[in-house]
Amino acid sequence: MRRPTSRTIAALGGLALLPALALAAPATAGTTDVDQDRPEQWRGYWVDAFNPGIYDAEQVTALVADAEALGANALVVQVGRRFDCFCNDALYPRTDAWIDPAPYDPLAEVIEQAHAAGIEVHAWVNATTLWNSATPPRSPEHAFNAHGFAAEGEDRWLNKRVDGVEKVGNNSFVDPANPHVVDYIVDAVASITENYDVDGVNLDYIRYPDYNSGDFVNDWGYSEVSLARFAAETGRTDVPAPTDEQFSDWRRDQVSALVRKIYLGMYEVDPTDRLSINGITYAFGPASYGGWEGTRPYRNVMQDWKSWLDEGIVDTVTAMNYKREWMPAQAQMFDEWNDALVEYRAGRHVVNGPALYLNDVDSSVQQARDTLASGFDGWMGYSYANATMAATASGSQAVKDAERAALTAALRSDVFADDVAVPTMTWKTAATTGNVAGTVTLADGTVADQVDVVLHPVSGPGQKLVVRTDGSGWFGAVDLAPGRYRVQVVEEGAEGTASTFVTVEAGTVADVAVRAGTLG
Structure with a gap:
């Protein structure tokens, strides 16, 4: 907005x-x-x-x-x-x-x-x-x-x-x-x-x-x-x-x-x-493919x-469940994906x-019934x-x-x-968890691509979590229990990885910057 x-x-x-x-x-x-x-x-x-x-x-x-x-x-x-x-x-x-x-x-x-x-x-x-x-x-x-x-x-x-x-x-x-x-x-x-x-x-x-x-x-x-x-x-x-x-x-x-x-x-x-x-x-749902x-x-x-x-x-997830109801095989595909999507919620x-453009009125009404x-x-x-x-x-x-x-x-x-x-x-409207977004920067100012970062709770009910940086040195974690976390690079060979602390609050994104000396 x-x-x-x-x-x-x-x-x-x-x-x-x-x-x-x-x-x-x-x-x-x-x-x-x-x-x-x-x-x-x-x-x-x-x-x-x-x-x-x-x-x-x-x-x-x-x-x-x-x-x-x-x-x-x-x-x-x-x-x-x-x-x-x-x-x-x-x-x-x-x-x-x-x-x-x-x-x-x-x-x-x-x-x-x-x-x-x-x-x-x-x-x-x-x-x-x-x-x-x-x-x-x-x-x-x-x-x-x-x-x-x-x-x-x-x-x-x-x-x-x-x-x-x-x-x-x-x-x-x-x-x-x-x-x-x-x-x-x-x-x-x-x-x-x-x-x-x-x-x-x-x-x-x-x-x-x-x-x-x-x-x-x-x-x-x-x-x-x-x-x-x-x-x-x-x-x-x-x-x-x-x-x-x-x-x-x-x-x-x-x-x-x-x-x-x-x-x-x-x-x-x-x-x-x-x-x-x-x-x-695409094609059949998970039930057909193990x-x-x-x-x-x-x-x-x-x-x-x-x-x-x-x-x-x-x-x-807005599923592009595009299947022709009037073709039995595709009707089966539609049903299999219905089951999987609800299970995976x-x-x-x-x-x-549903694909309105592939069906007539009666078929689309039937797929709407099946959806609900x-x-x-x-x-x-x-x-x-x-x-x-x-x-x-x-x-x-x-x-x-x-x-x-x-x-x-x-x-x-x-x-x-x-x-x-x-x-x-x-x-979101009644959030009980929070989120973290951060970056890892090396001593020479370059970003740390594809390194592991650990978020270790030091207060509160949170669980230890290891996340991976992207190509810009960015990392993120969602649905964390509120509390204080120690954040540190744990990549093998990394040196000079001082701990940083961040406080997670419900319904917010806490930002943190992490530094490491070298990655070895």
Whole structure:
């Protein structure tokens, strides 16, 4: 959410500036007595920016009216497609898409109209998709121009496949193992939550890319920076195969570290903001593959959202459970993922996201019934633009609008008859634990990449915890028992690692700076 601050986008240099923002009084859209009396259930649409919906104020008015008709309480609006923004005041440059010219600000317009209707707005950001056009973006500051194919070394942010490919068709991606990529994404998300009164951020493509040689292997992560950091971490001198388990675990850790850093960065700006991630549910669920670690999300795109729920570094998994109800095998997939998602909740929220665009009205109503019967915290349809497969097949906006209206009528007369309120994040609104974010710096001023840091409780009921720094020397820990902790580098070979102390308080992020002499 927006914070009163003098900080400008140009000053976005890292998380060090964020703690002061947490001192400002939180801005809220307001909760009415009516909301408090309603049962809790997330209900909303993904609103993609590749189709009409937010291109001008008139479209936004129609969007909000359609959401009200559904009884929706949340809109997940795509503002970051390819390192651009459907907004005017973020680190990401303003999009080149055919939207109304400035001063029109799509995100600000959606927030104003949706909040007036009592509907939450969550900024949907594609995390690792860099660009997908033969024509480069106009802004010289866009990451594709500044850190794409003309850049070298650590300034080249491109992900690379094992065969040397960096672009598939016109699609290029950033490498989450590059520390500069990570810090840019974290700062870009922070710029949105600081400058706009959003209710949360929804991360998509928070994973490694598709376009792989098989369904249970990922071929990406072979950039110069990635391989160098992996070698430094493991001591290996070979180029690992895509199937190498150690390399696969390391790549998953890079994505998890990015999620952790975004979560704590958002928490420092405004702890009431929700971080949701679009969880992949490719093919069948864990029941068909012997457990979570056999599934395609885990193996094929390196997205370990189950561990993110377990650790508490996401507030909500919005599952992209895109299955055709009218095909028996895919209906089984849908059911298997329903069971797994509810089982993996781990005290956070899980929201089911059926593919409206792949189903007819009756099938989508059935999947909505199954969603609520399974015990989810809510439902979010993909997508607002194409609410049925007939809408997807049609180029007529009138047909698309009519199909959406038909689905809305069917859902409201059945499973969505009652109005509902967005579920409360009790781990934030009534927090009993706190968090830590810190950095490790060496005596010569360089950051300490991939070193172990121990948080040892010296007072209070906390448990000893060992965390790992990222490529910027940053580390974070969540859901810690309040109390005083001793913080120290415990990496083998490290010298001059004096202890630092930090006090953890419920509902806050405690910042700490740790120094070490050398790493040996």
